[in-house]
Amino acid sequence: MARFLNPFTDFGFKKLFGLEENQDILVSFLNTVLPDKKIAKINYRKTEHLGHSEIDRKVVFDLYCENEKGEKFIVELQKAKQKHLKDRSLYYATFPIQEQAQKGDWNFRLTPVYFVALLDFCFEDPASREDVKAQVQLVNVHRQEVFYDKLSFTFLQMPNFRKSLDELNSPEEEWLYLLRHLSELEEIPARLAEFVFKKVFRIAELAKLSQEDRQAYEDSLKYYRDLKNSLDTAFEEGKSEGQMVGEQIGLQKGEQIGLQKGEYRKARQTAEKCLQKGMSIEETAELTGLGIEEINLIA
Structure with a gap:
């Protein structure tokens, strides 16, 4: 019988990352997979977003939050392959952009939007299916330079992460190992005894869950x-x-x-x-x- 919950279930994902009292776990994860960010605190936002008219489609994010600077973060768990995942990701990212629009005079200045997806599968296109981590931004193709740095997509293809505990070289790899193997572990590895990971193990222990x-x-x-x-x-x-x-x-x-x-x-x-x-x-x-x-x- 498993000792720890599976983070790829809806319950497990929300238990670890979606509760206000556990926001330090999400902050640690985001700071690790987005190394240019130094997030101190986040506020969870409502996950349901409606279109501008009755016929527009409703979208529901898995997690949606913003940091102390007002920067927006969408965090998604994708358990199964979807034919139009890239289109869906871009579509979702437009909602935090549109909600920044102001009535009256507005200079169109936007705060950054970051889309992070934890994938329990791999892309099928040859260009990115072998990567563990795929980071995507708008790029000036001719100059091979970032054209716009306020919209970023990070896709973590978990099946591609195959390192053993002894091969881990960074906090990001420790996070990926933990998520990939959490439900298989019987003991807490000494390598993952850092404070935030200890909290993850404590929250994820099935024996400590209420009956409900x-x-x-x-x-x-x-x-x-x-x-x-x-x-x-x-x-x-x-x-x-x-x-x-x-x-x-x-x-x-x-x-x-x-x-x-x-x-x-x-x-x-x-x-x-x-x-x-x-x-x-x-x-x-x-x-x-x-x-x-x-x-x-x-x-």
């Missing part, structure tokens, strides 16, 4: 496992079907068609399982890349 919190965690863990299993199964089935169809046709184009059919079938199977688990139509569409109309037909 323990039940909430078990429900969250079941949802996490079901989601991962559904996606893994659908991916393998879609991959196998695509390869079989491609082989039967015997041509390169046939292989491409087969893979496309397999991917489509995988997306539909994933949508069915997500809906069965209680995910909304909008969340299912976002996760699978299928249209709202098609999700409605499946539902």
Whole structure:
């Protein structure tokens, strides 16, 4: 039986990073993965944001906070691959920008916005899928210089972090190791005895959760496992079907068609399982890349 909670569950993530009394943990994490920042204190902001009209889509951040300088931080946990994750990340980042608009005379000066995503998967594009940490800013391509430094995206691809405890060389690597292996640890490593990590272990210890919190965690863990299993199964089935169809046709184009059919079938199977688990139509569409109309037909 596990001793510590899984931080990739919704409950675990919010327990460690989303509570006011634990803000020192989030401050430490942000200061580590954003080394240019020296955050002393944060204020949690409401996570639900509405569009400018009734037909505009509502978004809900996992965590949203600002520091003593008014700089904005969105912190997201992504458990499963999403077809348009980059688009979604950019879309989310526009809300903290838009809310800075002032009525009347305004000189358009903005405070920085930082988007940090903890990914339990890796990007599929070759340019970034091998990185543990991908940092993205607006760049002047011709001069290869940062064009605008007030909008920053940091993606942590956790499956790519494979260092052992003895190989850790920095506080950032210690944080990544802790998050990657927390639910597997039976004892607290001496290497992670620093104060903020000791607090993480204390909060994450399952035996110390109240009965209500323990039940909430078990429900969250079941949802996490079901989601991962559904996606893994659908991916393998879609991959196998695509390869079989491609082989039967015997041509390169046939292989491409087969893979496309397999991917489509995988997306539909994933949508069915997500809906069965209680995910909304909008969340299912976002996760699978299928249209709202098609999700409605499946539902």
